[in-house]
Amino acid sequence: EDLEGGTKHLYQNANSDKEDDICVSKDDGQCTKFKRLLRLEGHEVGHIQEVEIQDGKKHLMKTFNMKPLIFEIPDFFTEEECDRIIELAEVQGLQSSVTHNHDRSSGIRLLDRDGDRKLSLTEMRRTIEEGFDLYLVEEDLKKLYSELDLDVNQDGFISKDEMQRVSVPQMKAYLLNLIKEKPVKKSRMSSQTWIYPDRTNDPLVESFQQRISRLTQLPDIMINSNSYFQVVRYGKEGHYNAHHDSGDNFNYPCCHTVEHKKCEICRYATIMVYLNNVEEGGETAFPVANNETYDEEIFRNSGIMNLNQYCKHANLKLFPKKGTAVLWYNHFINETTGWMGSVDKFTWHGGCPVIKGEKWIMNRWIAASPDPKKDLGYS
Numbered sequence: 001e002d003l004e005g006g007t008k009h010l011y012q013n014a015n016s017d018k019e020d021d022i023c024v025s026k027d028d029g030q031c032t033k034f035k036r037l038l039r040l041e042g043h044e045v046g047h048i049q050e051v052e053i054q055d056g057k058k059h060l061m062k063t064f065n066m067k068p069l070i071f072e073i074p075d076f077f078t079e080e081e082c083d084r085i086i087e088l089a090e091v092q093g094l095q096s097s098v099t100h101n102h103d104r105s106s107g108i109r110l111l112d113r114d115g116d117r118k119l120s121l122t123e124m125r126r127t128i129e130e131g132f133d134l135y136l137v138e139e140d141l142k143k144l145y146s147e148l149d150l151d152v153n154q155d156g157f158i159s160k161d162e163m164q165r166v167s168v169p170q171m172k173a174y175l176l177n178l179i180k181e182k183p184v185k186k187s188r189m190s191s192q193t194w195i196y197p198d199r200t201n202d203p204l205v206e207s208f209q210q211r212i213s214r215l216t217q218l219p220d221i222m223i224n225s226n227s228y229f230q231v232v233r234y235g236k237e238g239h240y241n242a243h244h245d246s247g248d249n250f251n252y253p254c255c256h257t258v259e260h261k262k263c264e265i266c267r268y269a270t271i272m273v274y275l276n277n278v279e280e281g282g283e284t285a286f287p288v289a290n291n292e293t294y295d296e297e298i299f300r301n302s303g304i305m306n307l308n309q310y311c312k313h314a315n316l317k318l319f320p321k322k323g324t325a326v327l328w329y330n331h332f333i334n335e336t337t338g339w340m341g342s343v344d345k346f347t348w349h350g351g352c353p354v355i356k357g358e359k360w361i362m363n364r365w366i367a368a369s370p371d372p373k374k375d376l377g378y379s
């Protein structure tokens, strides 16, 4: 890259051509000014910006992709720092990762999406994905059909009559057993632990806070609240199917989208750091990146969110490199409020299966409160 010409000044703000302040009018017609939520500018793929995230040390921030916007920051951590974080996690102990948004206790809701009163293989696959967090391929479904004698006329569809023969407890037992026997079919296979900066007397953890603050330039209150981070280890075949880090995959809507209702604080940005080099596999995949259009149904029906099987179909992949940080924004900015807007659907992402070796990452999510008044001072 042409560093001389291509390097922009520190921290160019994507919104620099717009008003920095947002006017929120009050009843008396006066207005209170807030700063817009910052979103760094990517310019174009390959663009490099110099950033000073540590005193007296220069880092490069490279635009890896525009849709969604993804930045790569090599050497965000030194090798020793990566090893130190892994050590911290190991001392604490890691637990098997679980996904919470699946209720296996309820009955099976057979999802006849197209209303033709029979279930296609795709409809059955999605019924099982959504109800059991289990990602099956055609071969697995055929086995399920034959072992439970579901598809009596063997036409590949489960009709209304065939459906009535299904013993729900039997089918549930079959699938729960499959989860136990083949954990690799689950959406996620990894172990993890949470590290809380305020409970960890470690200068590196302190410095990490400062680095992400300087990198993202988000207000201190956003950096300092929900400041815990996750360390994840994937062993052989470990993976994480495509998901959004914020918004629609949660149990409740984002707090900034609803009033007086049960909600979750949504995660404006994700910072992920690779803590080791993976011998083979373990890429971070963005299956719909750069697609011209995005349709939720088409994507979910396509099955390619199953990265465990279809990583090769993902549009965009990042290869793990020890010490490299990756930054992306899970939400757009709402142009009217200047605050967190809708989820950027193109951020569907996950971890491809580790083929050889192991993979360690750390995840740090920066949440935005529903109320800019809380996150930003009045001006």
Ligand SMILES: O=C(O)CCC(=O)C(=O)O
Pocket (backbone or CB within 6 Å): 232, 240, 245, 282, 283, 284, 285, 349, 350, 351, 352, 361, 363
């Ligand atoms: O393992 C990866 O590369 C992605 C991990 C991820 O998306 C997550 O933990 O939320």
Ligand SMILES: [Fe+2]
Pocket (backbone or CB within 6 Å): 243, 244, 245, 349, 350
């Ligand atoms: Fe993620």
